[in-house]
Amino acid sequence: xxxxDELRELAGQGRRAALxxxxxxxxxxxTALMAMADALRRAVPEIIAANRExxxxxxxxxxxxxxxxxxxxxxxxxADKIEGMAIGLESLAVLPDPVGVVQLxxxxxxxLLLTRRSCPIGLLGVxxxxxxxxxxxxxxxxxxxxxxxxxxxxxxxxxxxxxIFTVLYRAGIASxxxxxxxxxxxxxxxxxALLALDxxxxxxxxxxxxxxxxxxxxxxxVPVLGHADGVCTMFLERSADPDQAIRLALDAKxxxxxxxxxIENLLIDEPLAGTILPPLVAALREQGVEVRGDAAVSRxxxxxxxxxxxxxxxxxxxxxxxxxxxxDTAAAAAFINRHxxxxxxxxxxCSAEAARLFSGTVDSSSVMVNASxxxxxxxxxxxxxxxxxxxxxxxxxxxxxxxxLLTYKYIVEGNGHLVADYCxxxxxxxxxxxxxxx
Amino acid sequence: xxxxDELRELAGQGRRAALxxxxxxxxxxxTALMAMADALRRAVPEIIAANRExxxxxxxxxxxxxxxxxxxxxxxxxADKIEGMAIGLESLAVLPDPVGVVQLxxxxxxxLLLTRRSCPIGLLGVxxxxxxxxxxxxxxxxxxxxxxxxxxxxxxxxxxxxxIFTVLYRAGIASxxxxxxxxxxxxxxxxxALLALDxxxxxxxxxxxxxxxxxxxxxxxVPVLGHADGVCTMFLERSADPDQAIRLALDAKxxxxxxxxxIENLLIDEPLAGTILPPLVAALREQGVEVRGDAAVSRxxxxxxxxxxxxxxxxxxxxxxxxxxxxDTAAAAAFINRHxxxxxxxxxxCSAEAARLFSGTVDSSSVMVNASxxxxxxxxxxxxxxxxxxxxxxxxxxxxxxxxLLTYKYIVEGNGHLVADYCxxxxxxxxxxxxxxx
Numbered sequence: 001x002x003x004x005d006e007l008r009e010l011a012g013q014g015r016r017a018a019l020x021x022x023x024x025x026x027x028x029x030x031t032a033l034m035a036m037a038d039a040l041r042r043a044v045p046e047i048i049a050a051n052r053e054x055x056x057x058x059x060x061x062x063x064x065x066x067x068x069x070x071x072x073x074x075x076x077x078x079a080d081k082i083e084g085m086a087i088g089l090e091s092l093a094v095l096p097d098p099v100g101v102v103q104l105x106x107x108x109x110x111x112l113l114l115t116r117r118s119c120p121i122g123l124l125g126v127x128x129x130x131x132x133x134x135x136x137x138x139x140x141x142x143x144x145x146x147x148x149x150x151x152x153x154x155x156x157x158x159x160x161x162x163x164i165f166t167v168l169y170r171a172g173i174a175s176x177x178x179x180x181x182x183x184x185x186x187x188x189x190x191x192x193a194l195l196a197l198d199x200x201x202x203x204x205x206x207x208x209x210x211x212x213x214x215x216x217x218x219x220x221x222v223p224v225l226g227h228a229d230g231v232c233t234m235f236l237e238r239s240a241d242p243d244q245a246i247r248l249a250l251d252a253k254x255x256x257x258x259x260x261x262x263i264e265n266l267l268i269d270e271p272l273a274g275t276i277l278p279p280l281v282a283a284l285r286e287q288g289v290e291v292r293g294d295a296a297v298s299r300x301x302x303x304x305x306x307x308x309x310x311x312x313x314x315x316x317x318x319x320x321x322x323x324x325x326x327x328d329t330a331a332a333a334a335f336i337n338r339h340x341x342x343x344x345x346x347x348x349x350c351s352a353e354a355a356r357l358f359s360g361t362v363d364s365s366s367v368m369v370n371a372s373x374x375x376x377x378x379x380x381x382x383x384x385x386x387x388x389x390x391x392x393x394x395x396x397x398x399x400x401x402x403x404x405l406l407t408y409k410y411i412v413e414g415n416g417h418l419v420a421d422y423c424x425x426x427x428x429x430x431x432x433x434x435x436x437x438x
Numbered sequence: 439x440x441x442x443d444e445l446r447e448l449a450g451q452g453r454r455a456a457l458x459x460x461x462x463x464x465x466x467x468x469t470a471l472m473a474m475a476d477a478l479r480r481a482v483p484e485i486i487a488a489n490r491e492x493x494x495x496x497x498x499x500x501x502x503x504x505x506x507x508x509x510x511x512x513x514x515x516x517a518d519k520i521e522g523m524a525i526g527l528e529s530l531a532v533l534p535d536p537v538g539v540v541q542l543x544x545x546x547x548x549x550l551l552l553t554r555r556s557c558p559i560g561l562l563g564v565x566x567x568x569x570x571x572x573x574x575x576x577x578x579x580x581x582x583x584x585x586x587x588x589x590x591x592x593x594x595x596x597x598x599x600x601x602i603f604t605v606l607y608r609a610g611i612a613s614x615x616x617x618x619x620x621x622x623x624x625x626x627x628x629x630x631a632l633l634a635l636d637x638x639x640x641x642x643x644x645x646x647x648x649x650x651x652x653x654x655x656x657x658x659x660v661p662v663l664g665h666a667d668g669v670c671t672m673f674l675e676r677s678a679d680p681d682q683a684i685r686l687a688l689d690a691k692x693x694x695x696x697x698x699x700x701i702e703n704l705l706i707d708e709p710l711a712g713t714i715l716p717p718l719v720a721a722l723r724e725q726g727v728e729v730r731g732d733a734a735v736s737r738x739x740x741x742x743x744x745x746x747x748x749x750x751x752x753x754x755x756x757x758x759x760x761x762x763x764x765x766d767t768a769a770a771a772a773f774i775n776r777h778x779x780x781x782x783x784x785x786x787x788c789s790a791e792a793a794r795l796f797s798g799t800v801d802s803s804s805v806m807v808n809a810s811x812x813x814x815x816x817x818x819x820x821x822x823x824x825x826x827x828x829x830x831x832x833x834x835x836x837x838x839x840x841x842x843l844l845t846y847k848y849i850v851e852g853n854g855h856l857v858a859d860y861c862x863x864x865x866x867x868x869x870x871x872x873x874x875x876x
Contacts, residue, residue: 019772019775019799019801020799022798022799022801023795023798023799106819106820108813108818108819108820112809112813114819114820116836121831121832122801122831202831202832203831203832218659221656223661223830223832225832241854244853244854247854247856248854248856251856251857251858252857255856255857255858255861256857334457337457355851357461359847359849360460360461361457361458361460361461363457363460363560364847365847365848366847366848366849366850367847367848367849367850368849368850368852369849369850369851369852370851370852370853370854370855371550371850371851371852371854371855372855372856372857374857375546375550375850375852375855375857376848376850380546380857380860380868381544381546381552381848382544382546382552382868382870382872392661393559393560393640393641393845394559394640394641394661394663394832394833394845395832395833397845397846397847398554398846398847398848399848407831407832407835408835408836409797409802409803409804409805409835409836410803410804410805410814410819410836410837411797411804411805411806411807412804412805412806412807412809412813412814413793413807413808413809414806414807414808414809414813415682415808416679416682416685416686416808416809417808417809417810417813418685418686418689418693418810419689419690419693419694419810419812419813419818420689420693422818423693430818430820432820434820
């Protein structure tokens with residue numbers, strides 16, 4: 001267990017490494033990622049041995065009711081999973097270097113050139129729960145983007161995290177990455193101390209339960225990239241094809257109910273309620289879904305559980321859905337903007353006008369038209385890798401890939417240009433000519 | 439004076455307006471900006487009358503030593519200034535609409551199209567001190583970017599702010615902007631209450647003293663765009679042309695010492711110290727600058743004031759500069775990363791290698807090579823309008839134009855696409871084909 005001084009030392013080292021990493025060439029970072037993949041493959045036996053120890057302790061905790069079975073399953077690592085981690089690192093290695101990319105060039109005046117280049121953010125803090133694959137995944141992203149990182153993993157996977165981290169760290173150092181480019185702390189107690197180090201960290205990325213993410217957001221002055229709740233809603237508009245609507249609702253609710261982009265609410269356009277509710281509720285129940293409904297729903301399907309006001313903003317993460325009838329598309333959008341969590345919401349419709357109104361007024365990071373909310377995901381969006389899904393509107397929003405780990409820097413190159421020459425009655429005018437070649 | 443309930447009502451109205459503004463067409467916002475410019479021109483007499491009342495009260499405060507003369511001068515408004523405000527609104531009106539711009543398109547699979555479009559952030563809170571031109575300037579930017587805004591101005595310009603605000607607000611409403619698209623509160627007491635409304639505001643933009651900005655940053659959970667300190671440094675590298683170096687140092691220090699992009703520190707590369715320090719210090723003193731120096735500087739120019747450790751991180755905003763001698767470019771960059779405020783720093787050099795090392799490792803939003811730090815400014819960078827200069831690395835960084843007031847939204851359009859079809863042993867593969875035309 002790291003005490004506060006050790007933690008500050010680790011973060012301070014990370015801060016220094018971040019400044020050095022800015023200037024480490026893309027080739028060195030690419031080589032390091034390849035070396036990390038190789039090292040993981042060579043370390044399969046020791047990683048699995050460490051994981052077995054974590055799994056044995058977790059098994060005891062599950063048996064005595066202190067750990068959920070889902071958590072137990074998430075922490076298991078086998079040779080296939082390790083191979084998957086290695087492949088992930090290799091596919092990041094071969095992506096174009098995202099650092100130093102010219103985003104804007106402008107000739108401010110003769111010989112005075114403005115350039116905006118992408119650059120790393122600095123030191124990231126990643127706080128995650130049982131999944132040990134967070135370590136190779138996020139370390140791959142941070143090395144690729146030239147950021148330094150400090151990981152804080154869960155106690156239940158401590159041995160596995162340490163084994164994977166050590167393999168990757170040694171491979172990185174051997175490839176020329178600076179000391180402290182990544183760090184690892186383990187215990188719950190360290191989280192508070194980590195969150196207080198706002199002079200060291202530039203960004204926190206929590207990955208885990210809504211409760212944990214909310215705790216991070218409420219206890220630090222450092223910006224946080226992520227989302228606490230995923231209260232997603234699907235609206236079945238009057239012109240929707242009923243069969244398609246039911247299929248989409250089932251996919252969005254049932255296919256994987258424990259994830260953030262599954263729906264919690266269904267809204268039914270008033271003219272559609274009488275015809276679609278009976279088959280919709282029947283189909284949901286057939287898949288084991290508990291259906292709650294407002295008064296208008298009860299009038300059509302009398303035996304639904306009555307939804308209370310609190311139901312509309314709850315992330316069940318389970319086979320439960322709440323259904324309400326709304327007057328029209330504008331009312332659906334207003335409902336979502338009031339009760340939702342700005343994550344992902346969907347409309348099923350055959351009206352282009354309704355689709356435009358809905359996607360224009362729903363204030364969420366992803367809006368789906370005739371597609372399942374479950375598509376909201378960095379891999380499905382084709383970003384190659386996902387840092388997380390952000391429901392904040394400042395910096396990256398929605399599923400976030402590598403670009404969420406970058407900021408930019410302006411560089412002005414002149415040959416003795418003075419601002420005094422551009423002021424006063426004889427002021428020179430700026431050219432502001434862009435784009436400039438080269 | 440607004441009490442808490444009134445304030446919450448104003449912010450709630452702003453939040454509702456923000457949701458409506460998202461869908462207000464660019465043409466309506468353009469017309470509104472033109473109408474605001476016209477209305478300002480027609481209201482010159484009443485604005486000047488209101489300003490005279492503020493000015494009289496301020497004059498009394500200056501005479502009794504309760505207000506600085508600089509503050510008094512900043513609050514004065516005349517017909518020329520009002521014409522400048524009107525021209526500013528017109529030039530924003532004719533810029534291309536920044537809302538709804540397609541930033542990314544990808545065909546995820548046959549018939550499943552991902553689009554990322556720019557969209558407004560929502561409700562902005564703008565807290566500013568005496569300058570009444572903040573109202574038309576920021577209202578122009580928020581209307582152009584389809585955001586709603588609540589202004590909190592300083593007491594000393596309350597009558598002027600109210601007069602300008604009312605003229606602009608009426609013109610906006612008459613042009614079809616939604617009720618509450620902008621709001622104004624006046625007293626100091628309201629700031630705390632405003633900062634606490636984290637369920638209403640998406641972003642705060644403080645414009646004023648470092649003390650005020652720091653107060654905002656430390657007292658809200660809402661993201662803040664801005665900078666508290668501008669501790670900028672210029673490094674004179676060994677290969678620098680001495681005459682050019684001295685001219686640049688003078689421009690960066692003397693041309694307008696009260697602004698954030700003026701320099702507070704000068705670093706001298708060791709081999710240059712003996713020759714450049716005597717003429718440099720003489721030239722600075724000739725312009726009335728107090729020169730402080732470290733021990734190495736004292737050895738060359740014995741009569742400088744000895745700089746203490748605290749000097750290196752102070753924003754003097756005045757004719758004072760601290761000079762230190764450093765071993766090389768890497769030491770200069772390390773000094774700046776330790777003592778600076780990540781705003782703007784400069785190198786004067788004839789070595790491309792030194793320029794590259796410096797701009798690669800200095801962790802600031804703008805880096806100048808052979809140009810004055812004073813160029814770091816949205817207008818000089820050609821952004822058309824400036825929201826402020828951000829020293830944060832999350833979201834917009836450096837001088838921030840209209841794009842800092844925008845976020846984006848992902849829209850996925852399908853025809854009944856289910857995630858279930860992309861999972862399991864018979865999973866469909868994604869195409870991820872981009873770019874797509876249209």
